[in-house]
Structures are given as C-alpha cells and as structure tokens.
Amino acid sequence: MAVNHTDLFPPSAMQAIDAAAIANGLCGRGLMERAGAAVAAAALRHWPEMKRALVLCGPGNNGGDGHVAARHLSAAGVKVERFGLAAKAGSDAAWALGRFPGAVADLALCRPEAGDLVIDALFGAGLDRALEGDVAVLIERVNAAAVPVLAVDLPSGVSGRTGRPTGPCFTAERTVTFAAQKPGHVLLPGRALCGAVEVADIGFPARMLTAPAPVSINHPALYLPHLRGPDAAAHKYSRGHLVVFSGPLISGGAARMAAEAGLKAGAGLVSLATPPAAVMAQAAHVTAVMQRSIDGLETLEGWLDDRRLAAFILGPGFGADATSAARARAYAAAVASAGRRLVLDADGLSAFTGHGETLHAIGAAIPLVLTPHEGEFRRLFAPLAEDKTLSKIERAQAAAARGAAIVVYKGADTVIAAPDGRAAVNVDAPAWLATAGSGDVLAGLIGALLVQGMPAFEAACAGVAMHAAAARRHGPGLTAEDLIAAVRPLPLTAA
Ligand SMILES: NC(=O)C1=CN([C@@H]2O[C@H](COP(=O)(O)OP(=O)(O)OC[C@H]3O[C@@H](n4cnc5c(N)ncnc54)[C@H](OP(=O)(O)O)[C@@H]3O)[C@@H](O)[C@H]2O)[C@@H](O)CC1
Ligand SMILES: Nc1ncnc2c1ncn2[C@@H]1O[C@H](COP(=O)(O)OP(=O)(O)O)[C@@H](O)[C@H]1O
Numbered sequence: 424m425a426v427n428h429t430d431l432f433p434p435s436a437m438q439a440i441d442a443a444a445i446a447n448g449l450c451g452r453g454l455m456e457r458a459g460a461a462v463a464a465a466a467l468r469h470w471p472e473m474k475r476a477l478v479l480c481g482p483g484n485n486g487g488d489g490h491v492a493a494r495h496l497s498a499a500g501v502k503v504e505r506f507g508l509a510a511k512a513g514s515d516a517a518w519a520l521g522r523f524p525g526a527v528a529d530l531a532l533c534r535p536e537a538g539d540l541v542i543d544a545l546f547g548a549g550l551d552r553a554l555e556g557d558v559a560v561l562i563e564r565v566n567a568a569a570v571p572v573l574a575v576d577l578p579s580g581v582s583g584r585t586g587r588p589t590g591p592c593f594t595a596e597r598t599v600t601f602a603a604q605k606p607g608h609v610l611l612p613g614r615a616l617c618g619a620v621e622v623a624d625i626g627f628p629a630r631m632l633t634a635p636a637p638v639s640i641n642h643p644a645l646y647l648p649h650l651r652g653p654d655a656a657a658h659k660y661s662r663g664h665l666v667v668f669s670g671p672l673i674s675g676g677a678a679r680m681a682a683e684a685g686l687k688a689g690a691g692l693v694s695l696a697t698p699p700a701a702v703m704a705q706a707a708h709v710t711a712v713m714q715r716s717i718d719g720l721e722t723l724e725g726w727l728d729d730r731r732l733a734a735f736i737l738g739p740g741f742g743a744d745a746t747s748a749a750r751a752r753a754y755a756a757a758v759a760s761a762g763r764r765l766v767l768d769a770d771g772l773s774a775f776t777g778h779g780e781t782l783h784a785i786g787a788a789i790p791l792v793l794t795p796h797e798g799e800f801r802r803l804f805a806p807l808a809e810d811k812t813l814s815k816i817e818r819a820q821a822a823a824a825r826g827a828a829i830v831v832y833k834g835a836d837t838v839i840a841a842p843d844g845r846a847a848v849n850v851d852a853p854a855w856l857a858t859a860g861s862g863d864v865l866a867g868l869i870g871a872l873l874v875q876g877m878p879a880f881e882a883a884c885a886g887v888a889m890h891a892a893a894a895r896r897h898g899p900g901l902t903a904e905d906l907i908a909a910v911r912p913l914p915l916t917a918a
C-alpha cells in the first residue's frame with residue numbers, strides 16, 4: 424500500500440493504473456471504499472463541528488466515493504444530506520449507493536447554509552468538458568454561500584490534466600485525492616482552487632504507482648544526487664568561473680544581481696563582461712565580482728580561449744533594441760562555438776524572437792537553459808503559448824524540444840522541462856518572490872550550479888528550489904538584494 428508523493432499522474436495515467444490494478448486482482452469497490460473513508464475522515468478531522476454534511480454525488484466513481492463518505496459520516500453521527508445525479512446501473516457507484524440506501528435529492532434542491540460542509544463528489548479528475556445546467560447553477564450557489572467545500576479528488580469543473588477550469592467550478596478549502604497528485608493539483612489556477620491537498624493511500628501497491636512520464640513535483644531527489652560539494656583540495660577555479668554579460672550604463676544592475684547571486688550559490692569566481700562605457704559604473708558597485716571590458720565579438724572570442732570560463736549568463740539588462748539583440752545572438756553563438764554552457768534570460772531570450780532555428784542550433788551544440796516568464800514565453804514560442812488545449816507542463820515540454828534546451832517557464836507554478844520529456848513543477852515559491860530583479864537572481868543561481876558541473880536540467884531544478892527557499896527564508900517585504908543575501912548553498916543530503 425503506497426502513496427507517490429512526488430510524481431504527477433495525468434488522469435489518463437491514473438485511469439490506466441486503476442484498470443491495471445483491477446485486472447491484477449485488486450477490487451475496484453475496495454478502492455472506492457477506502458477513498459470514501461479517507462474523505463469522511465478528512466471531513467471529521469478538519470470540520471469536527473459541522474452542523475450538516477451536504478454530499479453532492481455525481482454519476483461516476485467520484486460520486487461513488489461520495490456515497491461511501493456519506494455512509495461513514497452518518498455512522499459517525501453527522502447529519503448527512505445527499506444530492507446528486509443517478510448512478511449508472513451496475514456501476515461501482517450504484518453499488519456504493521446500495522450500501523447506503525436513502526434519499527438522494529435533486530441537485531436543484533440543495534441550499535447550503537452557514538455551518539454546513541459541502542462535499543463535492545460530482546466529477547473527478549477526468550472531466551473534459553464544461554459543466555452546465557443544474558450542476559453549474561449549484562456551483563455558483565455554493566461558491567456564493569461561502570460555505571467550506573471539501574473536494575473529492577479534484578474540485579468538479581477543474582481539469583486534472585491542465586489545472587484550468589473547463590467552465591464553472593468549485594473553489595475548495597481542501598481536496599482529498601488518491602494515491603498521487605495530478606497536474607491539475609499543482610498547476611495554477613487548479614492549485615488555488617483545490618485549497619490544501621491531502622493524498623490518501625487507497626491500497627495501490629507501490630510497484631503500480633510508477634508514473635509513465637517523468638513528470639514530478641520539483642523535489643530534492645531530482646537534483647541532490649548530482650550536486651558535488653567542494654572537496655578539501657578545491658580552489659576557486661575548480662569550483663567554476665561564471666561570466667555574466669552586463670548591459671549598458673543604464674541597466675547594469677540586473678547583470679550585477681545575477682553575478683552576486685552566482686557567487687552566493689557557490690561559483691568560485693564570477694566576472695561581469697561589460698561594455699567599455701559601463702565599466703566605471705560597475706566598478707563603483709562590485710567588490711568580489713570581477714570585471715572584464717568586452718567591446719565586441721572579437722574581444723569575446725579572444726577571452727573564450729580561457730578554458731576556465733565554464734558558463735555564461737546572457738540577457739539581464741542586456742538591451743532590447745535591434746543592435747543589442749543582434750549582439751546578443753552573436754555572443755550566444757560565440758559561447759556555443761566555444762562549447763560553454765549558457766543561460767539565456769530576459770533580453771537574451773527576446774533577441775531570439777523569430778530566430779528559432781538559430782536558438783535550436785545553439786541548444787543542440789551546448790547545454791542551454793532558457794528562463795522565460797509568461798511574456799517572454801509568448802514572444803519566443805507564440806503558437807505554443809496560444810494553444811489553450813495544452814497544460815503549462817505540455818507547453819514547457821514542447822518549448823524545450825523546440826529550443827533543444829532546458830526551459831524554466833517561470834511563474835508561481837514554475838515548470839522546468841527538458842527536450843527528452845522530463846518536467847518538474849515547483850510548488851513552494853512564495854508570492855513575494857514576484858519583485859523586480861528576482862528573475863536575474865534566478866539566472867545567477869542556475870549559472871552557478873552549471874559551472875559547478877551539474878547537468879542542465881538538474882541545475883535548473885536546483886536553482887528554482889534554492890530561489891524559492893531563499894524567498895521563504897527572508898519572508899515578505901523581499902527585494903532582489905535581500906533575496907541574494909538569503910541564498911544558501913544546497914545541503915549535500917536530502918532534508
Ligand atoms: N484510481 C483512482 O484514483 C480511483 C479513483 N476513484 C474515483 O473515481 C473517480 C473517477 O471516476 P470516473 O472515471 O467514473 O469519473 P467521474 O468524474 O466520477 O464521472 C464521469 C461520469 O460522468 C458522466 N458525465 C456527465 N456529465 C459529464 C461532464 N460534464 N463531464 C464529464 N463527465 C460527465 C460521464 O459519462 P459520459 O457522459 O462521458 O458517458 C462519466 O460517466 C476519481 O475522481 C475518484 O474520485 C476511486 O473511486 C477509486 C480509485
Ligand atoms: N506569484 C508568484 N509566486 C511565486 N513566485 C513568483 C510569482 N510571480 C513570479 N514569481 C517568480 O519570481 C521570478 C520573477 O522573474 P522575472 O519575471 O524574470 O522578474 P524580473 O525580470 O524582474 O527579474 C520568477 O522566478 C518567478 O517564477
């Protein structure tokens with residue numbers, strides 16, 4: 424009996440596991456029985472003083488879980504009223520209703536009042552179309568009544584694959600799901616609509632709970648095995664030299680923050696590659712961060728003969744005009760020809776708008792990490808961004824394949840994806856991370872992990888985790904400078 428706490432299972436995969444379990448002799452009704460019992464237990468644990476449980480039961484297995492939960496709650500002395508849609512004859516849901524016969528009133532008659540708990544067992548994670556009619560009216564009524572909702576598997580109306588509402592949907596205070604989370608539990612707005620999510624063990628053996636695709640929550644086991652701490656004989660060059668391209672005089676701060684974050688995250692040395700006109704301004708600011716005046720492509724190519732320059736960050740404050748964009752593409756190509764690692768962020772990403780093939784060629788040549796926020800993603804991968812049928816995970820995976828790069832698709836639900844289909848969703852970044860310059864710091868963290876020899880996907884996952892951890896460590900009121908100060912190296916063993 425097991426729960427998979429890290430992998431994400433799209434509804435189709437969960438249905439396949441369900442079917443395989445039953446084909447292997449596990450009893451479907453037993454699964455439903457344990458699912459319903461877990462829902463009732465959560466209701467009693469979190470709402471011990473409820474006056475009444477209004478259990479809304481749909482026609483499928485989600486509704487079956489609702490009937491089981493209603494039976495357990497009633498046995499525990501709770502006043503239970505059921506409303507719902509007829510269960511299909513011969514289905515497990517009809518069996519569950521048979522074990523607790525009694526009135527199941529029409530949905531249109533449901534009137535939630537203060538003190539009620541609504542248990543939403545209407546539809547599960549497989550929902551693929553908009554809810555209409557009585558169900559839609561009831562959803563509006565429950566949401567307006569401001570009574571707490573406990574969702575079974577997922578709030579009805581939210582897609583388990585994308586996390587997007589298909590139409591009207593419940594806003595739950597808590598959700599009890601089974602065996603493992605689905606993408607809809609962690610991608611926004613699904614994550615917010617679910618409230619606190621509890622994963623209940625309903626009796627699947629661990630060997631059956633293996634995800635078909637390598638998609639998971641961002642967690643330490645993804646990256647810690649690839650982390651090398653400095654050994655006793657380490658020197659600064661063996662820890663890696665990171666270079667951050669600086670923009671012009673007016674926008675040098677962004678590169679500086681990436682550079683300082685890189686030092687904090689364990690790069691042995693960090694240099695700013697600065698246009699001559701900005702060197703004095705940067706010199707007045709930086710101390711441990713070093714500088715190199717780079718007046719053009721030829722100078723950069725000469726400097727690249729130094730094999731110790733391990734990774735480059737290009738984009739923060741680099742300049743968005745056509746000349747800067749052309750320079751960004753030329754510098755990125757030079758870094759790729761020299762076989763070094765590269766993080767493209769901000770203006771470095773926008774420079775490749777309409778130059779997808781060049782970007783792909785760079786990604787095919789070297790470890791490349793792209794860190795777009797929503798706007799940059801839209802610019803760089805327009806057709807993907809507009810495809811509303813895709814989840815954020817699927818968009819990031821497709822973008823990674825297109826760019827032959829690791830894509831860090833930022834936001835409150837940052838998705839890290841690799842061209843081979845691996846993906847991780849970060850779930851623990853606090854909202855106060857949305858502050859100017861925070862993305863520059865993230866680029867610096869990923870760059871620092873790249874120079875320390877981490878593979879690109881793992882470096883991106885680890886960088887995103889460090890970034891969120893630093894923001895949590897500081898708390899609200901965070902500025903990007905505070906964020907750098909709050910960065911700590913990763914522990915060498917999983918916490
Ligand atoms: N492995 C696990 O994790 C376990 C999961 N369990 C539970 O099973 C739940 C999934 O069950 P499920 O596949 O039966 O889906 P559910 O959403 O209950 O019903 C869909 C039905 O409604 C009908 N329908 C009508 N209107 C519709 C609409 N607008 N949108 C969509 N459908 C609509 C539709 O009929 P259709 O019209 O498509 O023929 C279909 O018959 C899962 O969430 C969990 O609670 C546990 O019991 C045990 C182990
Ligand atoms: N609501 C939010 N909750 C958590 N993290 C967020 C939220 N909004 C943005 N972030 C994170 O903050 C960072 C902002 O980066 P970016 O948009 O590039 O900002 P900037 O360009 O100012 O540096 C990203 O890592 C993003 O994932």
Ligand SMILES: [K+]
Pocket residue numbers: 485543544545546547574575576577578579
């Ligand atoms: K539900």
